[in-house]
Amino acid sequence: MILIWFILLPLAGGVAAWLTGRRYPLLSRCVALLALILTFGHALSLWVRSTGIAWTGNGDGHRAWLYDVHYEWIPQLGISFHLAIDGLSLLLLLLSAFLGIMSVAASWTEIRDRTGFFHLQLLLVLTGINGVFLAMDLFVFYFFWELMLVPMYFLIDLWGHENRHYAAVKFFIFTQVSGLLMLIAILGLYFMHGAATGLYTFDYMELLRFQMKGSASLWLMLGFFIAFAVKLPVVGVHTWLPDAHTEAPTAGSVILAGLLLKTGAYGLLRFVIPLFPAASRDFAQVAMILAVAGILYGAVMAFGQTDLKRLVAYTSVSHMGFVLLGIYAGNMLSMQGAVMQIICHGVSTGALFIIVGALQERIHTRDMSRMGGLWSTVPRMGAVTLFFALASLGLPGLGNFIAEFLVLLGTYPADKIIAAIASTGFIGAAVYSLWIVQRVFHGAGNRAASERDGRPTDFSFREMAVMGVMMLVLLWLGLYPQAVFDIAKHPVESIRFTYAPGDNR
Amino acid sequence: MSASDITALLPIITPAIASVLVMMVIAFRRNHALTAALTTGGLVIASSMLLVMLPLLPRQVTPLIFVDRYAFFFMGLFFAASFFVVLLSYGYFAARPGRHDEFYVLLLIATFGSAVLAASSHFVSFFLGLELLGISLYSMIAYQRTDRYGNEAGIKYLVLAATSSAFLLFGMALVYAQLGTMQFTRIAVEAAALSVSSSLPLLAGFALIIVGIGFKLALVPFHMWSPDVYEGAPAPVSAFIATVSKGAVFVLLLRYFSLVDIHRFPAIVTVFTIIAIASMLIGNLLALAQNNIKRILAYSSIAHLGYVLVAFIAGGPAAITAASYYLAAYFVTILGAFGIISVLSSAGSGGRDADALDEYRGMAWHRPWLAGMLTLVLFSLAGIPLTAGFMGKFLVISAGAGSTLWLLLVVVAVSSSIGLYYYLRIITVLYTRVPAQVPEKRETPAAGPRLSLSGGTALVVLAVLLIWLGVFPSPLLRLIKATAEHLIY
Numbered sequence: 001m002i003l004i005w006f007i008l009l010p011l012a013g014g015v016a017a018w019l020t021g022r023r024y025p026l027l028s029r030c031v032a033l034l035a036l037i038l039t040f041g042h043a044l045s046l047w048v049r050s051t052g053i054a055w056t057g058n059g060d061g062h063r064a065w066l067y068d069v070h071y072e073w074i075p076q077l078g079i080s081f082h083l084a085i086d087g088l089s090l091l092l093l094l095l096s097a098f099l100g101i102m103s104v105a106a107s108w109t110e111i112r113d114r115t116g117f118f119h120l121q122l123l124l125v126l127t128g129i130n131g132v133f134l135a136m137d138l139f140v141f142y143f144f145w146e147l148m149l150v151p152m153y154f155l156i157d158l159w160g161h162e163n164r165h166y167a168a169v170k171f172f173i174f175t176q177v178s179g180l181l182m183l184i185a186i187l188g189l190y191f192m193h194g195a196a197t198g199l200y201t202f203d204y205m206e207l208l209r210f211q212m213k214g215s216a217s218l219w220l221m222l223g224f225f226i227a228f229a230v231k232l233p234v235v236g237v238h239t240w241l242p243d244a245h246t247e248a249p250t251a252g253s254v255i256l257a258g259l260l261l262k263t264g265a266y267g268l269l270r271f272v273i274p275l276f277p278a279a280s281r282d283f284a285q286v287a288m289i290l291a292v293a294g295i296l297y298g299a300v301m302a303f304g305q306t307d308l309k310r311l312v313a314y315t316s317v318s319h320m321g322f323v324l325l326g327i328y329a330g331n332m333l334s335m336q337g338a339v340m341q342i343i344c345h346g347v348s349t350g351a352l353f354i355i356v357g358a359l360q361e362r363i364h365t366r367d368m369s370r371m372g373g374l375w376s377t378v379p380r381m382g383a384v385t386l387f388f389a390l391a392s393l394g395l396p397g398l399g400n401f402i403a404e405f406l407v408l409l410g411t412y413p414a415d416k417i418i419a420a421i422a423s424t425g426f427i428g429a430a431v432y433s434l435w436i437v438q439r440v441f442h443g444a445g446n447r448a449a450s451e452r453d454g455r456p457t458d459f460s461f462r463e464m465a466v467m468g469v470m471m472l473v474l475l476w477l478g479l480y481p482q483a484v485f486d487i488a489k490h491p492v493e494s495i496r497f498t499y500a501p502g503d504n505r
Numbered sequence: 506m507s508a509s510d511i512t513a514l515l516p517i518i519t520p521a522i523a524s525v526l527v528m529m530v531i532a533f534r535r536n537h538a539l540t541a542a543l544t545t546g547g548l549v550i551a552s553s554m555l556l557v558m559l560p561l562l563p564r565q566v567t568p569l570i571f572v573d574r575y576a577f578f579f580m581g582l583f584f585a586a587s588f589f590v591v592l593l594s595y596g597y598f599a600a601r602p603g604r605h606d607e608f609y610v611l612l613l614i615a616t617f618g619s620a621v622l623a624a625s626s627h628f629v630s631f632f633l634g635l636e637l638l639g640i641s642l643y644s645m646i647a648y649q650r651t652d653r654y655g656n657e658a659g660i661k662y663l664v665l666a667a668t669s670s671a672f673l674l675f676g677m678a679l680v681y682a683q684l685g686t687m688q689f690t691r692i693a694v695e696a697a698a699l700s701v702s703s704s705l706p707l708l709a710g711f712a713l714i715i716v717g718i719g720f721k722l723a724l725v726p727f728h729m730w731s732p733d734v735y736e737g738a739p740a741p742v743s744a745f746i747a748t749v750s751k752g753a754v755f756v757l758l759l760r761y762f763s764l765v766d767i768h769r770f771p772a773i774v775t776v777f778t779i780i781a782i783a784s785m786l787i788g789n790l791l792a793l794a795q796n797n798i799k800r801i802l803a804y805s806s807i808a809h810l811g812y813v814l815v816a817f818i819a820g821g822p823a824a825i826t827a828a829s830y831y832l833a834a835y836f837v838t839i840l841g842a843f844g845i846i847s848v849l850s851s852a853g854s855g856g857r858d859a860d861a862l863d864e865y866r867g868m869a870w871h872r873p874w875l876a877g878m879l880t881l882v883l884f885s886l887a888g889i890p891l892t893a894g895f896m897g898k899f900l901v902i903s904a905g906a907g908s909t910l911w912l913l914l915v916v917v918a919v920s921s922s923i924g925l926y927y928y929l930r931i932i933t934v935l936y937t938r939v940p941a942q943v944p945e946k947r948e949t950p951a952a953g954p955r956l957s958l959s960g961g962t963a964l965v966v967l968a969v970l971l972i973w974l975g976v977f978p979s980p981l982l983r984l985i986k987a988t989a990e991h992l993i994y
Contacts, residue, residue, distance in 0.1 A: 074982065076983065173926060191907050
C-alpha cells in the first residue's frame with residue numbers, strides 16, 4: 001500500500017480538484033497543492049526510513065528494493081501490477097512531487113480558465129510519471145508511459161500559447177511512435193525470454209536474469225533506446241521539444257523539462273543498461289557521440305533564439321546531453337553525475353520556465369528583442385534570474401556544477417576526446433546563460449513595450465517563496481551533494497556493475 | 506434431425522423466429538416502442554439460447570452448420586452488438602418522421618445472417634449467411650427513403666455487394682471444381698493432399714474468395730464503397746455495418762483459413778500481408794483529409810481491419826485470442842462512436858446526421874459528458890491505455906511479435922501514428938473554446954435536445970465496458986480462452 005499512495009494521492013487529488021474547480025477555483029488549487037504536499041511528505045518519510053535500512057549486496061549486481069509490492073493483474077499474459085522502489089526511484093519521486101508543488105504554485109494566477117480541469121490534467125500527468133518511476137513490470141511501465149501523454153497533450157493543447165495545437169500533436173505523435181517501437185521491443189524480449197526459459201512474463205526482475213546474446217539484443221535495445229531518446233531528447237529526435245516547451249503553459253513546461261525528460265533518462269538507467277548490458281556496451285560509443293552532439297547543438301541553438309522560452313528549451317537539449325554522456329560513460333562518477341544532473345536540471349530549468357512564465361504574464365511577450373532594461377523595474381526578478389542563469393552555466397557551489405563536473409570527470413577515463421569536446425559545452429552554457437540576463441534585464445529599456453503594458457510588477461511573495469525554495473534546493477545540492485549520492489549509490493552501483501563488471505572506478 | 510440438433514441450432518433459429526413474429530405483430534399493431542421492445546426481447550432470448558446449447562458443443566448439425574465454442578462466443582458478441590444497435594436506433598428513429606417498424610425486422614434478419622456465418626462450415630451456409638446479412642443491409646442503409654444520400658449509399662452497397670458475391674461464388678466454384686467438396690474441413694484435408702503444382706486453380710479460387718471477402722471487410726484495394734455508405738446510412742446502421750456485418754465476415758474468414766491453414770500457401774500469406782499493410786496505411790492516410798466524422802470512422806475502420814488481419818496472419822491460438830479481443834474491443838468502441846453520432850442526430854433537424862466536424866466544435870464545454878465519451882472512444886481507437894482499444898492493440902502486436910512479423914508490426918506502429926493525428930484533430934475540435942454565442946448555438950443539433958433514454962443508457966453501458974475492457978481484460982480473456990480459442994484443437 002505504501003507505494004500505491006504515490007499513484008493514488010495525485011489521482012484522488014486531481015479528481016477532487018476537478019470536482020471543486022467548477023465552483024471554487026481557489027479551493028481547487030489548494031486541494032491540488034495539498035495532495036502534492038502529502039505525496040512529497042510520503043516520499044520524504046520513505047527517505048528517512050530508508051536511511052535506517054542496511055542495504056544488502058555491494059557491487060555484486062544484487063539489487064535491493066526498499067519496498068516491493070505485487071498484485072495480480074492479467075495472469076493469462078504474465079502481467080502483474082508490480083511496483084518497487086529503490087534509491088533512484090525515490091529520488092525521482094521526490095523530484096516529481098517537488099516540481100508538482102512548484103508548478104501548482106506557479107500557475108496560481110496564470111491559469112484562470114477551467115481551473116479544475118487544469119489541475120486534474122496536471123495531477124494526472126504526475127500520476128503517470130510516478131507510475132513510470134515505480135513500475136517493475138514492463139507492461140505496467142508501458143501502460144504508465146503512454147498514460148502520461150494524454151494529460152500532457154491536454155495541458156499543451158488547452159492552456160498553451162499561440163501555436164499550441166501544432167505543438168501538442170507533434171509532441172504526442174513523436175512520443176507515441178517511439179513508444180510503440182518500445183512496445184514491440186518489450187514484446188520481443190517477452191517472447192525470447194519465454195522461448196528460452198518457458199516462463200512468459202513481463203516482470204522486470206525475472207527478465208533481468210535473462211542475458212541475451214547476438215544481434216537480437218541489439219535490435220531490442222534500440223527499440224527501448226529510441227523511446228527514451230525521444231523523451232530525453234537525443235539530438236535528431238528532439239524536434240518536438242522546442243515546440244512543446246515553448247507552447248505549453250508554465251506548469252506544463254516545468255513538468256515537461258523537469259520530469260518528462262527525466263523519464264527518458266530513468267528508462268535508460270533502469271531498463272536499457274541492465275536488460276541489455278552487452279548491447280549497451282557496444283552501443284556506448286555512438287550514444288556518447290550523440291550526447292556530445294546534443295550538448296553542443298543545444299548550446300548553439302539556444303544562443304540563436306530570440307524567443308526566451310525557446311532558448312530555455314534548447315538549453316535542456318544541451319543539459320540532457322550530459323545525462324546521456326554520464327550514463328554511457330559507465331562508471332560510478334559519471335553515473336552519479338548523471339543522476340545529480342537529472343535532479344539539478346529539473347530544479348534549475350523548472351525555475352527558469354517559471355520565470356519566463358511570470359515575465360510573459362507581465363509583459364505579454366517572450367520575444368527578447370522587445371525586452372531589456374527590466375532590472376530597474378523588477379529587481380527581485382532580475383536577481384533570481386541571475387541566480388538560476390548561473391546555476392545553468394555551472395557555477396561552483398550550485399548543484400549543476402557538481403553534476404556536470406562529475407560527468408566530465410567520469411567520462412575522461414572512458415574517452416578523453418569526448419570529454420574534452422563535452423567540456424566546451426560549458427562555454428556555450430556561459431554564453432547563453434549570461435545572454436539571457438544581459439538581454440532581458442540590462443541594456444536600454446524597450447519603451448514601446450513598457451508604455452503599452454504599463455510598469456510590470458515585481459515578484460510577489462508567493463513567487464518569491466517558490467523561487468526561494470528552489471534556490472535553497474540548488475544551493476543544498478551544490479554544497480552537500482552527499483545526501484543524493486548516498487541514496488543513489490546502491491542502485492547506481494548495481495546498474496554500473498551489470499554494465500561494466502570489471503571496472504571499479 | 507434429432508432434438509439435440511434443434512437445440513444446438515436454437516440461437517440461430519431464434520432471431521429468425523423473432524423476425525417473423527415482429528413482422529406479424531406489425532401487421533396488427535404499428536407501435537415503434539412495442540416493435541423495438543419485441544426486438545430486444547428476441548435478441549435477449551437468442552442470447553439465453555446460447556447457454557442452452559452450450560452443453561451440446563461442439564456439434565455438426567447437417568453438413569452446413571458446425572456449432573462450436575468459437576461460434577458460441579461470436580454469436581454472443583453479435584447479439585450483444587445488435588442489442589445496442591436496437592437501443593440506438595430507437596432513439597434515432599423516434600425523432601424522425603415515417604414508419605420505422607420494418608427496420609427492426611430487417612435488423613433481426615441481418616443478425617440471423619451473422620449467426621449463420623459464425624457457425625458456417627460449408628460454402629452454401631457461408632453464401633446464405635452472407636446474403637441474408639447483405640440483402641437486409643441494402644434496405645437498412647436506404648431506410649430513410651427521403652434521404653438522397655441514404656438512397657445513393659444503398660444503391661452503391663447493392664451494386665458492390667452483388668459484384669463481390671459474384672467473385673465469391675466464382676471462387677467457390679473453382680475450389681469445388683478442384684476438390685469436389687464444399688465443406689471446410691474436407692477442403693482442408695483435400696487441399697493438404699494436393700501437390701503445389703496442381704493447386705493453381707485452387708489458389709485462384711482462394712484468391713477470388715479473398716476478393717469477395719475483401720469487399721465485405723472494406724480492405725484496401727476493395728474499400729471504395731465504405732466511406733460513402735458509412736456517410737449515407739443512418740448512424741445506427743453504419744454502426745451495424747462496422748460491427749456485426751464486418752465482424753461476421755471476419756469470423757468466417759478466420760475459421761475458413763485457420764482450417765485450411767494458410768501458412769501452407771505462402772502466396773496467400775503474401776497477399777494477406779500486402780492487403781493488411783495497404784489497409785493500415787491507406788485507410789489512415791485517407792482519413793487525414795476528411796471533415797466528416799462518419800467518413801473518418803469509415804477510413805479508420807479500414808485501418809482497424811488491417812490491424813486485425815495482422816493477428817490473423819500471425820496464426821495460432823494467441824492470434825485467435827488477439828483477434829477475438831480486438832473485435833470485441835472494436836465493437837464496443839465503434840458502437841460508442843456511432844452511438845454518440847446517433848444521439849446527437851436524434852434532433853428533429855430534418856433528418857441529416859450530425860456528422861460534420863464543425864458541429865462538434867467546442868462540444869466539451871456545452872455537452873461535457875458526450876464529449877468526454879467521444880474523447881474516450883477516440884483514445885480507444887488510437888489505442889491509448891485505460892481503454893479497450895489499448896488492450897486490443899497490445900494483444901494484436903503481441904500476437905505479431907510472437908510470430909515474428911516485424912515488418913507488419915513496424916507498419917502498425919507507423920500507421921497508428923498517422924491515425925493518432927486525425928483522432929487528436931477531432932479531440933482538438935471538441936475542446937476548442939467557441940466564442941460565447943450560446944443562445945443561437947442551442948438550436949443546432951450539437952447543442953440540441955436531451956438524450957433519449959435508450960440511447961443514453963446504451964452510451965453509459967458502452968463507456969463502462971470501454972474502460973473495463975481496458976483495465977481488467979482478464980475476465981474476457983478467460984472467456985475467449987474457454988470459447989473462441991477452441992477453433993484450433
